Amino acid sequence: MNVQEQPVERDAKTDAETGVSAPLPPADVSGDVPASSPVGRLAATVERLRREVRVAQAEADGRALIELAKGILVERLGCGPAQAARQLAELSEQAQVTPLELAVDVINQAARDRVAEVTEAFLSATADPSAPVEGSAAVRLRAAESGVLAARDTQAMADSLLEHALRPLGAAAVAIWAVGSDGSLTLAGSAGFAPAEAARWRYVPPDVATVARRGLTEPGGQWLSSLAGSGLPTIGRREYTDGARIAVPAGTGGRIHGILEIAWPKPEGPLPRPVLRQVETLAELCAHTLEDFVPSAEAMREPRVVPDVAELMDLADGLHDPALVLVPHLDDAGHLVDFRIQHANSRFLDPAGRPRAVVAGALLLEAYPMAADVSELFQRVERVYATGEPFRAQRMRLTALVDQVPLSAVADISISRHGSSVLLIWRIEDETARLASLLQHAQRLGRIGGFEENLLTGEITWNGQLFSLYGRPPSSSPVALEDLPAYSHPDDAVQIGRFLRTLLHHRKPASAAFRLQRPDGVTRHMRVVAEPVLDTDGQLFGVRGAYQDISAQHWTEVALAATRDQLAHTEQQAVERNRLALQLQHAIMPPAQEPLRVPGLQVAVRYRPAETEHLVGGDWYDAVVLPSGLVLLCVGDVAGHGIEAATSMVVLRNALRGLAVTGAGPAQLLSWLNIVAHHLNGAVTATAVCGLYDRERRTLRWARAGHLPPVLVREADATTLPRLGGLLLGALPEAVYEEAEVDLAAGDTLLMYTDGLIERRDRSVEESLSHLLDTARQGPRTLDQHLDRLLTYSKSDTDDDTCIVGIRVD
Numbered sequence: 035m036n037v038q039e040q041p042v043e044r045d046a047k048t049d050a051e052t053g054v055s056a057p058l059p060p061a062d063v064s065g066d067v068p069a070s071s072p073v074g075r076l077a078a079t080v081e082r083l084r085r086e087v088r089v090a091q092a093e094a095d096g097r098a099l100i101e102l103a104k105g106i107l108v109e110r111l112g113c114g115p116a117q118a119a120r121q122l123a124e125l126s127e128q129a130q131v132t133p134l135e136l137a138v139d140v141i142n143q144a145a146r147d148r149v150a151e152v153t154e155a156f157l158s159a160t161a162d163p164s165a166p167v168e169g170s171a172a173v174r175l176r177a178a179e180s181g182v183l184a185a186r187d188t189q190a191m192a193d194s195l196l197e198h199a200l201r202p203l204g205a206a207a208v209a210i211w212a213v214g215s216d217g218s219l220t221l222a223g224s225a226g227f228a229p230a231e232a233a234r235w236r237y238v239p240p241d242v243a244t245v246a247r248r249g250l251t252e253p254g255g256q257w258l259s260s261l262a263g264s265g266l267p268t269i270g271r272r273e274y275t276d277g278a279r280i281a282v283p284a285g286t287g288g289r290i291h292g293i294l295e296i297a298w299p300k301p302e303g304p305l306p307r308p309v310l311r312q313v314e315t316l317a318e319l320c321a322h323t324l325e326d327f328v329p330s331a332e333a334m335r336e337p338r339v340v341p342d343v344a345e346l347m348d349l350a351d352g353l354h355d356p357a358l359v360l361v362p363h364l365d366d367a368g369h370l371v372d373f374r375i376q377h378a379n380s381r382f383l384d385p386a387g388r389p390r391a392v393v394a395g396a397l398l399l400e401a402y403p404m405a406a407d408v409s410e411l412f413q414r415v416e417r418v419y420a421t422g423e424p425f426r427a428q429r430m431r432l433t434a435l436v437d438q439v440p441l442s443a444v445a446d447i448s449i450s451r452h453g454s455s456v457l458l459i460w461r462i463e464d465e466t467a468r469l470a471s472l473l474q475h476a477q478r479l480g481r482i483g484g485f486e487e488n489l490l491t492g493e494i495t496w497n498g499q500l501f502s503l504y505g506r507p508p509s510s511s512p513v514a515l516e517d518l519p520a521y522s523h524p525d526d527a528v529q530i531g532r533f534l535r536t537l538l539h540h541r542k543p544a545s546a547a548f549r550l551q552r553p554d555g556v557t558r559h560m561r562v563v564a565e566p567v568l569d570t571d572g573q574l575f576g577v578r579g580a581y582q583d584i585s586a587q588h589w590t591e592v593a594l595a596a597t598r599d600q601l602a603h604t605e606q607q608a609v610e611r612n613r614l615a616l617q618l619q620h621a622i623m624p625p626a627q628e629p630l631r632v633p634g635l636q637v638a639v640r641y642r643p644a645e646t647e648h649l650v651g652g653d654w655y656d657a658v659v660l661p662s663g664l665v666l667l668c669v670g671d672v673a674g675h676g677i678e679a680a681t682s683m684v685v686l687r688n689a690l691r692g693l694a695v696t697g698a699g700p701a702q703l704l705s706w707l708n709i710v711a712h713h714l715n716g717a718v719t720a721t722a723v724c725g726l727y728d729r730e731r732r733t734l735r736w737a738r739a740g741h742l743p744p745v746l747v748r749e750a751d752a753t754t755l756p757r758l759g760g761l762l763l764g765a766l767p768e769a770v771y772e773e774a775e776v777d778l779a780a781g782d783t784l785l786m787y788t789d790g791l792i793e794r795r796d797r798s799v800e801e802s803l804s805h806l807l808d809t810a811r812q813g814p815r816t817l818d819q820h821l822d823r824l825l826t827y828s829k830s831d832t833d834d835d836t837c838i839v840g841i842r843v844d
Contacts, residue, residue, distance in 0.1 A: 188210055199312070206274060207273070209232075209297075214240075221269070245261075245264075343359065343376060347377040357459045358375055362374075372399050373397070374397055374398070378390045378393050419456050424448070424449060425447070483581045487515055489576055490576075496512040503550075529548055538577070630665075635841055638818050638821050666724075667725040670722035673718070673719045673720060725784075736774060740763070742787065743755045746778075748779070752811045759771070779843065786840075787838045788838075791838065793831075
């Protein structure tokens with residue numbers, strides 16, 4: 035007996051206990067090598083030992099389940115282990131099932147968990163509960179559970195799932211993904227995939243769309259009958275190109291810990307509901323192990339989305355040109371071997387026409403294998419990464435950049451390094467496609483549809499846009515040019531008749547505007563432009579042209595005409611309102627006013643209206659001698675412009691004059707004036723400074739309501755008075771204002787003003803006040819010249835009204 039025919043010696047008692055059948059005789063694995071040769075015998079021995087290892091593993095899993103069932107019987111029957119073993123053997127013999135199948139049934143009855151539910155679903159879905167497939171389903175689920183619980187790590191867990199539960203379902207490989215806090219995916223364990231492929235997929239960044247990520251985001255997971263045509267990258271795509279895939283979330287307690295992805299070697303139809311429930315149960319088993327999963331150091335070495343890469347991705351998304359973000363890909367020794375395409379922006383178009391999701395996440399030489407030879411693109415990227423010196427080139431030829439894809443395009447290339455990443459920008463020029471795209475977009479945006487009509491054969495050609503303009507389905511027949519009157523408004527018959535005569539009879543280009551009555555009842559304003567097509571003898575044999583929907587233009591012109599009329603009326607009203615406001619303002623405060631005559635005191639005022647007439651404001655001033663002999667000095671500014679501001683200014687100015695006759699102090703006067711402003715219609719607010727000058731004592735009592743403080747010029751110095759507390763007028767129904775008194779000496783000058791004198795858009799109030807003090811220090815001898823100088827050298831740029839009240843003590 036040769037080596038291949040020798041049976042594998044196994045313990046018959048163990049087979050009877052576990053129900054695991056003996057392995058089949060080993061096949062001839064030596065190919066053309068004779069079995070009697072040393073090489074053939076060695077191959078047969080290796081195959082025999084491999085099978086014995088698999089059998090030993092299955093027996094170990096079976097013994098674990100049998101021992102668990104014995105423990106359940108000990109607890110339920112109150113007997114010893116030996117009696118529980120005899121009981122299990124007797125029951126299995128009576129039920130005519132293996133001890134392993136009976137042990138699984140005992141465990142299911144005791145656990146009543148998800149695995150038991152799935153087993154019952156299998157049993158209820160078949161007419162023959164004793165069929166071996168159902169029994170084996172329960173055994174392999176419990177065996178898989180036992181293997182997962184006994185697994186040393188997630189890799190052993192993947193091996194156990196594939197061996198015990200997934201291969202019987204026809205699956206070829208499995209991947210277990212752990213979900214990171216940032217949405218990234220880490221390959222926690224895999225089985226059935228090549229080691230190099232598993233190493234390449236150690237880490238998936240958050241923004242890369244894969245089959246596993248779809249399983250994370252899609253309700254109920256992701257099922258693909260075939261990877262072909264899906265456009266989604268994933269582990270093992272080359273090994274199982276046409277195979278089916280499923281990705282199911284692995285979670286417990288309402289939290290998703292990972293994804294279970296299963297690969298089949300060939301296309302499959304939708305999974306039956308019992309099988310799908312079995313897969314979901316396996317995913318739940320994985321979740322318990324993934325709760326404490328920590329990525330290995332090898333997985334952590336894979337480049338992640340660090341802050342500078344994230345910023346570079348945001349930069350790429352903001353560019354108007356196609357761009358790729360590349361991160362270095364290192365080997366185990368730390369040497370640069372390639373660049374991973376971390377991100378492709380929305381404007382990026384793959385030269386081979388592949389979706390962005392396929393390109394993103396791949397290695398540069400994997401996605402574009404000819405980049406190392408053609409135009410030295412990879413060497414350029416590598417040099418930029420090494421030196422940091424950017425590279426730019428115009429019209430670089432990209433012929434055969436992608437192997438087996440005919441390309442003769444050129445591109446403008448820009449490569450630059452940003453931190454540890456590289457930004458690659460390329461704008462591919464395909465003149466024919468670009469012009470066709472531009473023409474298509476121009477027709478769509480301009481709502482233009484083209485046509486061509488052969489008058490000899492009656493053949494008419496319309497493009498898709500013209501069918502849309504006519505409101506007709508693309509499957510309908512085009513409308514002949516001579517039938518145009520039947521589709522237009524009857525009132526446009528004259529224009530259409532003149533258009534057809536010019537085109538068909540006089541054989542000249544023509545155009546016409548008309549109203550198209552569509553089948554859906556919508557009337558559109560159209561313009562048709564056409565030219566005759568003549569043969570070599572000068573005979574007319576066709577016409578070609580275009581229709582344009584000008585409805586928007588027509589209604590825009592109608593609305594524009596109505597708007598012009600409305601604007602003319604509104605402009606006339608605005609001019610009249612501004613004229614009345616200006617007259618009212620000048621009647622109260624003429625720009626040129628005679629100075630106030632007061633013994634021992636010089637008083638001068640200046641008012642400069644806004645240069646723009648429509649900005650008539652609410653600035654006001656007053657200087658009057660009261661019956662008590664005191665001199666009332668005040669300036670104010672009502673918020674806003676126009677007739678409302680001017681009328682409010684008149685009310686406040688006259689109210690203050692009337693209130694001042696009572697003999698009250700400045701603070702009390704502003705308090706009363708605040709009540710007046712608060713109760714005016716239109717919620718009027720204003721600022722003001724009010725002062726009472728005593729000629730005998732040479733003192734000024736003053737208060738302010740949100741206004742700039744007065745300026746005191748004494749000899750060669752100019753300072754602002756203290757900023758007293760006081761809310762602007764009209765803001766609240768009641769307000770309290772502070773009051774102060776300042777002693778003036780002979781030669782002192784006091785200035786009150788509105789913000790139109792100093793306000794600038796590019797400076798703070800403090801800077802503007804500083805400039806005002808510098809100008810005031812250099813004042814001429816007379817008070818009038820002093821005020822004129824302030825107006826002349828004012829640096830305000832807001833074009834607002836300006837009022838100044840100045841007094842000088844003699």
